[in-house]
Each structure stands twice: as structure tokens, then as C-alpha cells.
Amino acid sequence: MRHLMNPLDFTVQELDKLFDLADDIKADPKKYAHACEGKKLATCFYEPSTRTRLSFEAAMLNLGGQVLGFSDAGSSSASKGESVSDTIRIISCYADICAMRHPKEGAPMVAAGRSGIPVINAGDGGHQHPTQTLTDLLTIRALKGRLGHFTIGLCGDLKFGRTVHSLINALIRFPDIHFIFISPPELKVPDYIIDMLSEKGITYEEVIRLEDSIAQLDLLYMTRVQRERFFNEEDYVRLKDFYILNKEKMKLAKDDMLILHPLPRVNEISVEVDEDPRAVYFRQAQYGVYVRMALILTLLESACLS
């Protein structure tokens, strides 16, 4: 049985297959409207996340399946002190597949080790968020027509931003990608990522000002500075407004540059940019549903075979 813990769990070939399936779902959703009839998805969310949870639930409902679950630890047995290992054993009796978000890093991996059903990591602390990465990759593939041969700028919180780390790890498997890391010095991409890029001979630049590099970019991946990742409120307040993408800055960008954002946005992308055809972050959320549909189908199929 397969689980999804890390975006690298799938090979490049498996990703292609998954994205082909997502494309097919997008092209003909009716074909899949009953694909999961009689199946249940458990959404075990130990911390609030409206977007990801609803995206999973929409994906399962679109496939004709049903959903059950909880949306914060307070309304689960975790509040009574139940371990993740025990909870997943129980959930395995109630559902066919589980999407788990947990504030503790590695919790979905612990669940997968004890589970009788496929477990999808729907975000574990500051560690991994693989379905966001799959969403990002599918969006790039669908709207750019390729995965590889581009310059991508990653902007904002590159230190704590798990979506950024996962995306970098996933993208380095594709050819000819140049990274430009745009962040304040305090939120620079961690050294281990820089070391990894150097070892693999992948080119990158680190800059502070977005204006200095935006003209080079084929893709701009914006991120939010997340309050919950800081232990110190003062640092958060100081850094949260460091980057704001507005119309003025967009004038410097290529005509076909795409802006992605894992959302939610706070103020790092000015609302005036939303009307720009290069702003694809809301479409990205729609691709998130397609890729989760494809993932649910793929993992349920693997569970049937095992």
C-alpha cells in the first residue's frame, strides 16, 4: 500500500502519470463522477486549515465518495491524550483513505506506519506539504506547458516556508531550472538547500530586492510570512511587510511570467494584481482539487492491489 509523505515519494515518471490523470479529470470530470462511490475519505486535521481540508473534501465529493473527519485537535480524541498511532488504527476501521494535517512534524509518517489505509500528509508543521507541491507542479505544467527549462523566483519567507522547500526539492529533478531566491537576510533559504543545489550543479542566485530580478523570471512563487512559524512576535511584525507585489513591480516582469502563491495571501500581493492575467494563484487552487482527485484515485488503486 502506498502513502504520500513527501513530494519525492513519486518518481518523475509516476508524477507524469499522476498529472496526466489530473489533466484527464479536468478535461472530462463527468467520467470520474462516480469513481469513488462507496468510498470514504477521513480528513484528520489536528490544526485548522480551511483551504487544504476543503480541497480534499471537494476532491472526494467530485469523485462520488464521502467524507468524514475533524478540523481541529480540540474536537478530536487528541484532546483526551490519544496518540496518533491509536487514532489512525481506529480511523482505518471507518474510512478507506486518510488525509492528515498535524502541527507536529512527522506525525503523518507515524500514522502511515500503523495504518491499514493509505495516508496522505496534508501538512506536518514546518516540514512537508506534498499535495501543495503537487498542485504547484501541475499548475506549472498545465500553464507553462513544461516542467523544466525556466527561471523561477521564490520570494518571501524562504527559511520557514515548507512549500518553498518542497517545491525546490521537487523541481531539481527537472532539467535546466535556474533558481532566484528573493528574501530578507533573516528569512534566507536554509544552508542545506544551498549545499544540495551546489552539489548537484544547479544554478541559483540570492537577492534581497524583488525589483532587481523580476525581469528575469518565467515564474514568480510568492509566499506569506507566517506568524505561526515564529517564536518571537517582534520578528514577525518586522518582516511581514518586507515584500509587496504591486502593479508597479509587475511592469518590470515578462509578459508571460506567471505568479503563483500557495495561499492564503495576506498583503504580499496587492489585490490590484489579481486582475493581471499573469496572476494564476486562484487557478492554482482549482488545480489543487484536480491533483488531489488524481492522488486519491491512485492511492486507492494501490490499496486495492496490496
Place this chain on the structure above:
Amino acid sequence: MLNVGKIEEGFVLDHIKAGKSLSIYHHLQLDKLDCTVAIIKNARSNKMGKKDILKVECDINTLNLDVLAFIDHNITVNVIKDGEIVDKKELILPHEIKNVLKCKNPRCITSIEQGLPHIFVLADEKKEIYRCKYCEEKAGEPNSIW
């Protein structure tokens, strides 16, 4: 020069970095064994200048070679039988170490999940970097051992 006699059966850990023998004594939990242990500090060494040596008179199988390899894989392990060296064990960095180090990441699931073993996996053999199996936090120095 101080002379410490031969052991009849057991093992000798040679080429320990000077000053490290006592911590290895604890990490291997030799204090819990009811056998003769000699800790030799700052012995003269042609190769190292100064070195520590541990002589332990007990069954070789009681020694956790994975822990020793994690601490320092350059240590020489001589197996002794009838007062003679009969084998030299090569220390290879273990792929995985279990319940040797505690994950220091407060956000790691190991900080709350009961009965969960603390497992570190060799992530980079060349740089000898271990990472927590669950949260991928880099392992601390061997002296941060459990």
C-alpha cells in the same frame, strides 16, 4: 609508563580520541556491566600523538557497534580470546540508529507520541550527517547522545 595487563576474553577499543573514553564508556553503557573495564587515558600513540583505550572483559556481543560507529568510526575494535587478538571489527556508519539520540526539534512528533522510537537515518554518508526519520532535523554531535 603505566602498564595495564592483558585481558583473556573481551574486546579492546583502540585509537579513541584522547579524552573521549569516558563518554564512550557511558554511551556503551559499560557502567551497567558486571565485568572488568580498564579506561586508559592519554596513552602515547605514533599515529595520534595521544589516544585513549578501553579494555573490556566481556562477551563481544554485548557491544553495540552501531553506537560506536556513530560516535567515531575510526576506533579500532580488537576482539580478544585466550589473551590474543582473534578479530578486528570494522566500524561502518550504520544506516539507522535507534534510541541513541533524542530529536531536539520541539516540533517533532517524537516530542509527544508515547512509545515512539527516536530513529536517525544516515542522510549524507560523505559528511556523516544523520537526520531524524520523522522531521528530518539534523542530528546533534554524538556528545548530545541520549
